[in-house]
Amino acid sequence: MRLAAVVTFLSGLYFVLYFLLPESVLSSWGVMALHPAITQGYIVVGVMAFGVGIINLSAVHLRQIFLGKKDALFSFVLITSLLSTIIFGLLDWHRELVLARFFQKAKAYQTFFEAHPDAMSDRETASVHALATEGTQLRVQAFDPSVITQLTQVTQGREVALHLAALVAVKEDAEKESLQTSIAAAVSSFLHEGIFVPLGSSMFALLSFYIASAAFRAFRLRSFEAALLMVTAVLVVFGQVSFIASHWDGFALIRNWLLTVPNTAAFRGISLGASVASIVLAIRVWLSMDNNQAGS
Amino acid sequence: MKAPRIIYIVLFLTLLVPLITARSIKPAYNVAANRTFDFIEALPEGSNQFGLLFLDYGPGTQAENQPQASVIFEHLLRKKIPTILLTTYALGEKFTKETADKVLTRLQLEDPSRQFVYGKDYVILGYRPGANLFLQGISQAQDLAAFLGKDIRAIPLKSYEPFQGLQTLSQVTVIGEFTGLVGFLNSYMQFLTIQGTTAPLIHGCTSITIPETYIYADTGQLRGTLEGVSGAAYYSYLLQERFTKRTADDSLVINTSLGMGQLYILLLIALGNIIEFARRRTS
Numbered sequence: 001m002r003l004a005a006v007v008t009f010l011s012g013l014y015f016v017l018y019f020l021l022p023e024s025v026l027s028s029w030g031v032m033a034l035h036p037a038i039t040q041g042y043i044v045v046g047v048m049a050f051g052v053g054i055i056n057l058s059a060v061h062l063r064q065i066f067l068g069k070k071d072a073l074f075s076f077v078l079i080t081s082l083l084s085t086i087i088f089g090l091l092d093w094h095r096e097l098v099l100a101r102f103f104q105k106a107k108a109y110q111t112f113f114e115a116h117p118d119a120m121s122d123r124e125t126a127s128v129h130a131l132a133t134e135g136t137q138l139r140v141q142a143f144d145p146s147v148i149t150q151l152t153q154v155t156q157g158r159e160v161a162l163h164l165a166a167l168v169a170v171k172e173d174a175e176k177e178s179l180q181t182s183i184a185a186a187v188s189s190f191l192h193e194g195i196f197v198p199l200g201s202s203m204f205a206l207l208s209f210y211i212a213s214a215a216f217r218a219f220r221l222r223s224f225e226a227a228l229l230m231v232t233a234v235l236v237v238f239g240q241v242s243f244i245a246s247h248w249d250g251f252a253l254i255r256n257w258l259l260t261v262p263n264t265a266a267f268r269g270i271s272l273g274a275s276v277a278s279i280v281l282a283i284r285v286w287l288s289m290d291n292n293q294a295g296s
Numbered sequence: 297m298k299a300p301r302i303i304y305i306v307l308f309l310t311l312l313v314p315l316i317t318a319r320s321i322k323p324a325y326n327v328a329a330n331r332t333f334d335f336i337e338a339l340p341e342g343s344n345q346f347g348l349l350f351l352d353y354g355p356g357t358q359a360e361n362q363p364q365a366s367v368i369f370e371h372l373l374r375k376k377i378p379t380i381l382l383t384t385y386a387l388g389e390k391f392t393k394e395t396a397d398k399v400l401t402r403l404q405l406e407d408p409s410r411q412f413v414y415g416k417d418y419v420i421l422g423y424r425p426g427a428n429l430f431l432q433g434i435s436q437a438q439d440l441a442a443f444l445g446k447d448i449r450a451i452p453l454k455s456y457e458p459f460q461g462l463q464t465l466s467q468v469t470v471i472g473e474f475t476g477l478v479g480f481l482n483s484y485m486q487f488l489t490i491q492g493t494t495a496p497l498i499h500g501c502t503s504i505t506i507p508e509t510y511i512y513a514d515t516g517q518l519r520g521t522l523e524g525v526s527g528a529a530y531y532s533y534l535l536q537e538r539f540t541k542r543t544a545d546d547s548l549v550i551n552t553s554l555g556m557g558q559l560y561i562l563l564l565i566a567l568g569n570i571i572e573f574a575r576r577r578t579s
Contacts, residue, residue: 036443039433043426050386050425100449192390200355200387208557212307213300216564220572230565237562240526241555245324252325264510271511 005288012286091184110164117158320548326530332520347379349472354387357476363528363547364500382421389423415456422448431487476502
């Protein structure tokens with residue numbers, strides 16, 4: 001616990017000094033030169049939180065499953081989702097990398113043979129054949145059936161350059177086709193676009209139904225303040241709803257004034273208050289005064 | 297108990313009809329979107345400029361933030377400004393590629409002879425962890441292309457010819473940040489500064505976070521703002537005015553649907569108050 005508090009304090013102190021001390025002093029201490037590396041180091045440590053989070057989450061829910069607790073089914077769904085997203089995500093990423101590297105290599109060969117258009121050596125011929133084999137494995141010939149065969153029959157550099165230029169030109173199609181034929185890509189895409197995005201969007205979209213219900217049941221003009229709020233809301237909505245604002249630009253200007261003047265004045269006050277609270281919170285965390293932050 | 301069900305069904309239909317019929321009407325004049333458009337339109341075309349777009353949104357605010365990111369990315373492509381797409385929000389990683397793909401497909405349909413090349417016109421970096429520290433690193437980097445590292449294909453940004461000359465943040469002519477998350481904009485305002493001056497930042501926010509952005513727009517720290525779907529729709533309308541061959545995008549239809557929903561909510565407020573008033577009079 002003490003070690004964590006000391007590390008937290010020293011980490012915080014570094015950034016406090018970095019922001020407060022003049023650049024000349026920091027340069028003379030060699031901090032300016034080291035700062036990018038130090039920043040990257042902090043980022044790496046921060047990323048470890050993902051790992052800690054996964055371990056923690058897995059430990060809690062695996063325990064639920066193995067002990068057969070009441071909500072074990074939900075824990076099972078969570079663990080299955082976690083594993084499938086990680087596994088298929090990694091496989092999909094690997095597939096994209098392999099394909100990208102193949103086309104990068106093809107582009108480099110094309111550049112080389114454009115500069116050396118004459119007859120090829122045995123070594124160069126072997127390299128081109130190897131590239132053709134790699135292309136076959138990646139199913140690149142699906143878009144240009146002749147290109148792989150032609151690559152294995154060339155005798156001159158200029159022919160290779162021409163065929164590779166054709167190959168690089170079908171690159172985008174190749175990526176799309178690979179997306180369709182790769183199981184990892186299809187599953188990864190389904191997990192994201194078929195499950196994750198609709199679920200996330202639906203959760204947010206539910207807000208509109210709550211707002212509609214609250215508008216009917218709770219928004220009552222019982223006081224002057226409520227009436228003022230209502231009038232302001234109506235003007236702001238009129239200023240951005242096409243059906244009304246398109247008839248008179250004045251609504252848009254009134255809306256802009258409301259947001260620029262009264263809103264800004266009020267929001268600056270709120271922001272200043274929130275900032276003071278943030279500073280207090282930051283100092284508490286920095287000095288490990290908040291036990292929860294220190295992990296106890 | 298029947299009233300809420302009727303309210304929900306009518307709201308559902310109100311939102312659904314414009315989306316199904318794909319009908320849209322001219323969006324309302326939007327001061328902030330107009331200012332943003334003018335700012336990007338005034339940039340000179342071509343070399344020695346860079347765009348840096350942070351797509352910090354997930355599925356929750358995709359409906360609002362993606363049309364905003366799309367119109368800005370499209371405008372930068374049309375201005376031939378090499379653009380980097382990335383996110384500092386873990387859930388936004390997939391949306392960087394999706395947004396780019398949608399815009400490129402539409403531009404390709406508009407003019408099949410025009411080619412936008414990955415690595416030349418744009419690059420996708422995906423997710424970058426570190427939040428504030430990463431932003432601070434960007435503002436202080438002396439070799440920004442090296443600091444930004446590798447793209448989603450694991451190829452160093454520095455290996456792409458147009459981005460080799462990207463040394464410092466001062467070379468970035470447009471920084472776009474699109475999010476509905478509270479606190480993100482503050483971080484960008486704090487850390488993305490160039491020798492004491494705020495970087496040329498434009499911000500796409502959701503309807504909920506609009507009030508916060510006006511603080512920075514008022515002081516000039518934000519060069520432009522796109523307010524929710526209505527901001528994106530008006531920007532889209534301006535693009536259509538400027539590039540006459542351009543086909544309409546989703547934002548105009550979504551904005552029409554949203555406008556109907558907003559009017560319906562105003563109607564509900566009025567109806568609720570009328571019923572309450574009548575009840576009080578009878579009692």
